[in-house]
Amino acid sequence: MIETPVTSGLEPPQLDLTVPKGIRSRSRTAVRATLGTLLLVTAVGLLTLAPGQLGPALLSLAHNLKLMFLQPHLGQDTLAQLLGALGLSIALAAYTTIIGAVVAFACALLTARNLAPAWLATTMRTLMALIRAIPTILWVLVYAVVIGLGTEAAVVGLSFHSVAYLTKAYAEAIEAIPTAKLDALRTSGARPLLIIRHAVWPSVRGSLLSWTFIRFEINFTNAVAVGAAAGTGGIGYYLFMASAFYFDFQEVGAIVYLVLAFALVLEFVAVQLRRRTA
């Protein structure tokens, strides 16, 4: 950019300058328009809510939260049972993440615009957006009817969503690879598989790892939710039974603490992983 020369000499600045209005920035307009619209929607939303008896409800909530967090106990179930159920949910999350990651990597190669032909990339993109648009729980419910209620339905349902989510994330990571890097191998006449092995994989494995880890966290959350809402077992099922059937919020508290403990371990691992790969 060329510098405009500073006004030379000591002439007094003109004081009759008009003050311009506004700013030439689309980004700024977008921020304002977005926030304005969202605030309006929020106002309408809050007006439609209008809770009935707020006072007693808040009191009972406070009471239950106290039971949950300050007086947790195991209730109907033994610690071994709960730990087993937690293990089941973790296994479910791990299984669906690994399957999802492997399938998604293959799909991502067909979705990334700098590797796949345009028509294929667009088709894959649309398909993945469709799958993602259907909530995980609906997939699980549908498969529960088709395959029968059980782990299989949860695995298939969760994997489906994982594949669609990770394909998008991986494809975006692949598209961020500088063109020069791919061209260097392309001009040497390397086969596509070799390009993937020596140019794509080394450049993206870092971000792939972090996306996969994020998905593992999501899958764990989903595994708990699916257990509760579709009755496919795991710690979510115990959570559902304790609160919706036995109204035993002390047991709910114990389960929440178990899940929190696992989440803590997970965050620790995530920090370590990030430090190693950074």
Place this chain on the structure above:
Amino acid sequence: MAELTRYFSHQRRVRLLVFGTLLALLLLAQVALQLNVIEAATGVFAGWGWLVANFAPIASAFPALGEISWQLAATVLIAIAATMVAAGVALLLALAGARTTSHWPLAQALIRPFASIMRNIPFVAWALVLLFSFKQTPFTGFLALLLMSVGYLTRAFMETLDEVGHGVIEALEATGAGYWAIICQGVLPAAAAPLVSWLLYMIENNIRDATLVGMLTGTGVGFLFDLYFKSFRYPAAGLVVCAIILVTIAIELSATKLRQVLNA
């Protein structure tokens, strides 16, 4: 040369270790789940077939369209309202907790773990506890989404504020500006684009999760799907799914578009 050989053999060992661990994890999970792999694999395609066969006569469910769109609109409205209120709370917490904007060491020490805990409490627990106190009303779903989002947004906002950096704050401190002027005229405008970006991400997520929360709390479009599905009114359930797909994709597309403009 020897060093080069050592480097490559080290690489190979790392690779073996990583793949070995993954395989072991997969096997372990398999043992724990006792999954019938063949049934699951064949089920994938059977599921699609079943979907098409049962959800297809959607036209027959058109009378339910009014009810469905009403509930869907209400669900989206609640998801957005919950996210916005959560964002307001999260922004205040983040200002008090972020290294760059906080003047209170105690708040800094407490808010990060608080956000972490809130984020990791399974929202199933929130939904069910709230259901007990607030009954089967939209307010229950609203509160559940709100509580879920607060922890997540606090963390995201704190990281965003920390990335704004000391420079911006110092520049305004040097003019003698007060704390709130620095926040409102310096920090927030500088961080506006990424903050709104996070907000959009959370709204997208919450609209997806609203279905699930609705199922657990018996409200909104999630409850409607559950109702239709469990009473075998599959075409109507299919119509719900189509409506959800439409809205989710519309929101995702507009969020992507907005984000492009924001980061321009």
Place this chain on the structure above:
Amino acid sequence: MLTVTALNKTYPNGKRGLIDVGFELQAGTVTAIIGPSGAGKTTLLRSLNRFITPESGTIELDGLELVGATRAALRQARRHIGMIFQDYNLIEPLSALENVLHGTLGDKRLLPGMMGLYTHAEKKRAMALLQEVGLAESATQPAKSLSGGQKQRVGIARALMQSPQVILCDEPIASLDPQSTATIMTLLAKLAKQKQLTIIINLHQVDLAREYADHIIGINAGRCVFDDATAALDDAALARIYAQEEAMVNG
């Protein structure tokens, strides 16, 4: 007039940042602070508006003492001390004009400050200042769309908006190309004369200090080893300022 006496600063890790630094600077002059990296140039400059608080010594600007000032008094004092930075530190999404108007925030009460309510007179003055640094045309452009040299000129206009007596410049040209460097340095020298400002600049390059500064302060290992007119900066003085090894042995 800015008077500094016996400033001392020791960092928590035991490193001595400043040792008994004192000098006196006149209005209408440009002073360059030079010295080897890590000698304490930045510590000194940032002590002058108390971004860093020295343990002892005094900084006096027009009868107001800064080292012992309360928070409110400090804020009051900072209104008269402008600062420009190596990385400009503009609010990038805001327009050049809004960035300049930030110079008035020190004078505002809570609510107008929060909401960024500026009077018409303030806006006119901000426009005049932008005109003075040659950027009136770019007033409505977001700061992030400007070049480095232009950003730094907005930074200068923001400092001028405070109607300061002193402007502190922390490596103002370290991120700029030679042409922009000349523009910025010329502008600063001109402003010092024209508005009777005390301008203090941290510099890495001795030749720039020689070209643009009236007065030079040499810092070595936290001590002020040179404090005189630019003309007096001879080879012996330079050797003293940049004597890295000896300073380490003796210090």
